[in-house]
Amino acid sequence: MTLSEMNAGEKAIVTRIEADGELKQRLFSFGLRKGSHLKIKATSIAKSTMEIEVGSTLLALRFEEAKRIGVQRA
Amino acid sequence: MNELIIALVGQPNVGKSMLINSIADARLKVGNFSGVTVEKAEVRFIAQERSIKIVDLPGTYSLNDYTQDERVTKEFLENEHYDLIINVVDATNLERNLYLTTQLLELDKKMIVALNMMDEAHKEGICIDHELLSSILGVPCVKVSAATKKGIGKLLNRTIDISNFPHEKSKLIYSDVVEEEVEKLSFFLKQKRYKTELPYRDLVLKLLQENPKIYHKMHDEPIWLEFSPLLKESLEHLYLHHETKDVGEIFAEERASFAKGAVTEALTCKKSVSQNMTEKIDALLIHKFFGIPIFIFLMWALFQLTFELGSIPMDWIDAFFVSLGNYAKTIFGDGELGSMIADGAISGVGAVVMFLPNIVILFFGIALLETTGYMARVAFLLDGFFHRFGLHGKSFIPLVTGFGCSVPAYMSARTLKNDKDRLITLFIIGFMSCGAKLPVYVLFAGAFFSQEHAGNVLFLIYIAGAFIGLIAAKFLKKFVFKGVDEPFVMEMPKYRLPSVRLIWHTVATKAIMYLKKAGTFILGASLLIWFASNYPKYPSIEESFAQKIELAQSVEEKATLENEKAQLLLEKSFLGIIGKSTDVLFAPIGFDWKMTIALESGLAAKEVVVSTLGVLYALGSEVDEGNESLIGALQGQISFASSVSFIIFVMFYLPCMAASIVFTKESGSYKYLFYLFVFTTVIAWGLAFVGYRVALLLG
Numbered sequence: 001m002t003l004s005e006m007n008a009g010e011k012a013i014v015t016r017i018e019a020d021g022e023l024k025q026r027l028f029s030f031g032l033r034k035g036s037h038l039k040i041k042a043t044s045i046a047k048s049t050m051e052i053e054v055g056s057t058l059l060a061l062r063f064e065e066a067k068r069i070g071v072q073r074a
Numbered sequence: 075m076n077e078l079i080i081a082l083v084g085q086p087n088v089g090k091s092m093l094i095n096s097i098a099d100a101r102l103k104v105g106n107f108s109g110v111t112v113e114k115a116e117v118r119f120i121a122q123e124r125s126i127k128i129v130d131l132p133g134t135y136s137l138n139d140y141t142q143d144e145r146v147t148k149e150f151l152e153n154e155h156y157d158l159i160i161n162v163v164d165a166t167n168l169e170r171n172l173y174l175t176t177q178l179l180e181l182d183k184k185m186i187v188a189l190n191m192m193d194e195a196h197k198e199g200i201c202i203d204h205e206l207l208s209s210i211l212g213v214p215c216v217k218v219s220a221a222t223k224k225g226i227g228k229l230l231n232r233t234i235d236i237s238n239f240p241h242e243k244s245k246l247i248y249s250d251v252v253e254e255e256v257e258k259l260s261f262f263l264k265q266k267r268y269k270t271e272l273p274y275r276d277l278v279l280k281l282l283q284e285n286p287k288i289y290h291k292m293h294d295e296p297i298w299l300e301f302s303p304l305l306k307e308s309l310e311h312l313y314l315h316h317e318t319k320d321v322g323e324i325f326a327e328e329r330a331s332f333a334k335g336a337v338t339e340a341l342t343c344k345k346s347v348s349q350n351m352t353e354k355i356d357a358l359l360i361h362k363f364f365g366i367p368i369f370i371f372l373m374w375a376l377f378q379l380t381f382e383l384g385s386i387p388m389d390w391i392d393a394f395f396v397s398l399g400n401y402a403k404t405i406f407g408d409g410e411l412g413s414m415i416a417d418g419a420i421s422g423v424g425a426v427v428m429f430l431p432n433i434v435i436l437f438f439g440i441a442l443l444e445t446t447g448y449m450a451r452v453a454f455l456l457d458g459f460f461h462r463f464g465l466h467g468k469s470f471i472p473l474v475t476g477f478g479c480s481v482p483a484y485m486s487a488r489t490l491k492n493d494k495d496r497l498i499t500l501f502i503i504g505f506m507s508c509g510a511k512l513p514v515y516v517l518f519a520g521a522f523f524s525q526e527h528a529g530n531v532l533f534l535i536y537i538a539g540a541f542i543g544l545i546a547a548k549f550l551k552k553f554v555f556k557g558v559d560e561p562f563v564m565e566m567p568k569y570r571l572p573s574v575r576l577i578w579h580t581v582a583t584k585a586i587m588y589l590k591k592a593g594t595f596i597l598g599a600s601l602l603i604w605f606a607s608n609y610p611k612y613p614s615i616e617e618s619f620a621q622k623i624e625l626a627q628s629v630e631e632k633a634t635l636e637n638e639k640a641q642l643l644l645e646k647s648f649l650g651i652i653g654k655s656t657d658v659l660f661a662p663i664g665f666d667w668k669m670t671i672a673l674e675s676g677l678a679a680k681e682v683v684v685s686t687l688g689v690l691y692a693l694g695s696e697v698d699e700g701n702e703s704l705i706g707a708l709q710g711q712i713s714f715a716s717s718v719s720f721i722i723f724v725m726f727y728l729p730c731m732a733a734s735i736v737f738t739k740e741s742g743s744y745k746y747l748f749y750l751f752v753f754t755t756v757i758a759w760g761l762a763f764v765g766y767r768v769a770l771l772l773g
Contacts, residue, residue, distance in 0.1 A: 021322060022140055023561050028326040029136035030565065031170040041353075045362050048458025049467065051566060056167045058352070058566040060454040060467070065561050 004066035011039045012071035031055045078126045084162035086133030087567040089190045093220040137177045142488040159185040165195040172333035179244040185213045193219040207340035212245030248328045251315045255308035352568045365455045376439040381529040384432035395424030422600020425688030426592045426681045429513035440478045441580040445572035463544040464551025469499040476506035480733035484740045492560035498550045504729040505543035510680035521708045539725045603689045606649040663762040664716035679730045715769035722765040726758035
């Protein structure tokens, strides 16, 4: 499943990231990579953006980007 | 001894600017948002008899040139001359910060790590063994707190110490797999007694990271024949182990695990706080349903405050300048000199200074938004909405900054990675009315709307401007700057209470700049306007009027004639001639030539609009003793519909000269400035026309 299918309050482990080079590097530098633990903190109205917690970093990303992040419920 | 050049590097929101402030007490802007220090800021000072220069580089999450800002940092670190790096890290978010640190270690320069925000880390129950961390990284780590100014002296001393000792290689090590391959390949190079400037280890690592320069060089050498199969084999091993053929990704993973390892060892305790402050605030501020209404309420409150609170001292300042003008006339007489000083200098400058309280309140509000971390939340809330209009959630930051001043707004658009997204944002920043336009609105709202409604009108003006901006963005995205969307991934920094000192600095600097501008540029412009409106002289007209006035029977008749004379002379002045020759363009939207001139002079700076009105209407209303204030003069001489039209035109037309120059620089071409001129003028004129006609109908 992908991150976009998760709901606020759930926890997950990243299994794969299907992004192109730059975005992938970006996610890496935010601490988001294969094996990272994350928690969905909130989603915005109409499910356009979500806030996730990776380590002690809070990240905002679009559902479109979340679709490219494969996860496994934890 | 030579100057010691230090590069200050760190991720965004780690308190880098605050640190440089604490070191040198420099007046740098500190913010909580990604990339506030877009410009390369430098500080020079002397410590321990050494002259030191610190270059504050834009915050960067990694050295991967993702945004323009990050490119600036990367290019500086790779190409410019500097002696030492101070890597500022956020002690409360060590692992992610050390990712950048590992990349910096690869640069192989003298370096020191400043563990910033130790005070906060203590509060969160985080303890860091900085000596252990130093030995893992192979570079000294110093605990500091920029906010409480602890450890700053020590950091500085260690920095100078390091600069005096020879460089030691860092202890950055990779996983066993990588290290094995490095060992193998280095051994081969050693056996071949291969000659190179770089140490074998560095050379091999660069090859494994597919550094094109090194490949290019070695490719033409005899050793390549035997070496290349070995290298290929090593890479295959790495691919196999990491399950990917992307070396960028492989080394990213390597760095991340090094950072993780370092943190696991050096972080000696971490209390888990169940729900910290940021979470509690976020639960409310980014609430699914309440988030956006709260934001709109906060903005509304800011504009209400700007008007209501600002209007109190405004009246005093206005009264002060009116009496100062009268006083000047008693000293310098009613002649040319008196008129120049009272009607030119004092009226013009007074009209601008009058709005200082409003400006201060507005900048205070924006500074609060910027430094608390709320901006990123709003970007999060609004991205979905913005996206529909072809904008990026991050565009929100330049747009809000635009409410203060367009110049920094244009610059902060650099955080947008995608060129087309950036151009769209640049084009509509001007629609977010800047602080200098505020006086025009306050003046007209105060003159033509009742006191209770004026604040709401102000809010409406700003909202309408922003809304038209969104529609314009949609238009640009659809027809002009078509292209793929930039991904939206951004950090939401922790909420931090901004220090009073910091807010004070920001607001005071802005206020001083505003006053300086009033005392120099606006003063000059006012005198110019005064001159252009008083010359050339027409003695014959003056004489004929003098005779008529002489013959006049009643006081009223005299007053009317005086007024007529002043008006006629004004119309025949240089300014009148210019205004009259261009006012055909503005007649359909209800401007008289005075408004036309005010508008045209506003191309230089928006503050000039009110100062010009101040000069023009002070001259015209000389005889009308009953009502000397500018507001009174406007009420008497401009219709409601014209004023609506004027406000609308000011909302959308070309930003000031300084902003236009920055716009050209940021957009990269004069061509875009021309487009901007056409784009804004068409919109401003069209909407002003509609507004004027509607207002006429409403009466």
